[in-house]
Amino acid sequence: xxxxxxxxxxxxxxxxxxxxxxxxxxxxxxxxxxxxxxxxxxxxxxxxxxxxxxxxxxxxxxxxxxxxxxxxxxxxxxxxxxxxxxxxxxxxxxxxxxxxxxxxxxxxxxxxxxxxxxxxxxxxxxxxxxxxxxxxxxxxxxxxxxxxxxxxxxxxxxxxxxxxxxxxxxxxxxxxxxx
Amino acid sequence: xxxxxxxxxxxxxxxxxxxxxxxxxxxxxxxxxxxxxxxxxxxxxxxxxxxxxxxxxxxxxxxxxxxxxxxxxxxxxxxxxxxxxxxxxxxxxxxxxxxxxxxxxxxxxxxxxxxxxxxxxxxxxxxxxxxxxxxxxxxxxxxxxxxx
Numbered sequence: 054x055x056x057x058x059x060x061x062x063x064x065x066x067x068x069x070x071x072x073x074x075x076x077x078x079x080x081x082x083x084x085x086x087x088x089x090x091x092x093x094x095x096x097x098x099x100x101x102x103x104x105x106x107x108x109x110x111x112x113x114x115x116x117x118x119x120x121x122x123x124x125x126x127x128x129x130x131x132x133x134x135x136x137x138x139x140x141x142x143x144x145x146x147x148x149x150x151x152x153x154x155x156x157x158x159x160x161x162x163x164x165x166x167x168x169x170x171x172x173x174x175x176x177x178x179x180x181x182x183x184x185x186x187x188x189x190x191x192x193x194x195x196x197x198x199x200x201x202x203x204x205x206x207x208x209x210x211x212x213x214x215x216x217x218x219x220x221x222x223x224x225x226x227x228x229x230x231x232x
Numbered sequence: 233x234x235x236x237x238x239x240x241x242x243x244x245x246x247x248x249x250x251x252x253x254x255x256x257x258x259x260x261x262x263x264x265x266x267x268x269x270x271x272x273x274x275x276x277x278x279x280x281x282x283x284x285x286x287x288x289x290x291x292x293x294x295x296x297x298x299x300x301x302x303x304x305x306x307x308x309x310x311x312x313x314x315x316x317x318x319x320x321x322x323x324x325x326x327x328x329x330x331x332x333x334x335x336x337x338x339x340x341x342x343x344x345x346x347x348x349x350x351x352x353x354x355x356x357x358x359x360x361x362x363x364x365x366x367x368x369x370x371x372x373x374x375x376x377x378x379x380x
């Protein structure tokens with residue numbers, strides 16, 4: 054059974070983007086599919102600080118802890134997964150509590166973060182969308198994988214006018230989603 | 233007769249309508265024109281945030297509403313279950329505020345009884361006296377703004 058859920062309205066979507074919806078504590082967030090390089094069971098990587106896949110090394114982090122230092126994902130849950138992410142420049146692996154779904158959404162379905170949020174969260178999240186009668190936060194891929202001590206050097210990327218080129222996509226992770 | 237009408241007019245203009253609501257048992261007042269409505273507490277999702285007292289969103293239909301944690305700002309605890317949702321006309325757009333389940337009331341207060349604060353705090357703009365008790369008068373359009 055495929056994880057992929059198509060939320061786009063048109064029969065042949067042309068401008069959709071894939072989002073992998075994950076659960077971290079009480080929050081549901083999505084990671085852009087274009088940045089996902091692989092999925093592993095967290096329980097199999099518990100005692101590793103880094104993960105190497107196809108010759109590329111990913112430093113491991115906890116997504117709940119990255120957003121709130123007082124929280125962590127459950128380390129020994131059988132549902133826990135570690136997601137290997139890259140924006141083509143930087144790589145990082147994040148542990149999450151569980152995978153909910155892979156969805157395709159149209160840009161018009163994405164709601165921006167309300168302007169009342171004025172802190173660093175504006176950099177953390179690219180917007181929100183509805184899934185199963187609830188809201189899901191879209192994580193900004195560049196923020197997710199860029200080391201915290203690195204400032205983007207390309208002015209158009211820093212200005213949000215273009216995204217960093219990705220190397221692949223979810224298709225290689227979920228072959229059934231191509232159909 | 234004319235004198236009487238003029239006198240009535242003067243009375244009308246010297247009054248201000250406020251919405252009186254309670255949060256964690258403490259009463260607050262806000263200008264009636266700053267309240268868009270009172271609705272049932274909606275579904276909510278937490279949003280990791282560094283903006284003080286803004287760390288969740290609610291939704292009504294397809295409308296996304298940021299939530300302002302007024303109870304948190306005043307170190308109060310809402311024990312009503314379910315609480316109510318006050319829709320505040322914030323200057324950045326509509327905002328949801330969790331309030332006690334006691335239905336808010338509209339009250340007219342004498343403008344002369346409103347004691348304006350020094351203006352340092354953009355949210356608590358003064359106090360007004362209702363039922364012989366001083367109540368903080370809030371400016372809901374400025375929720376979340378820091379004192380100067």
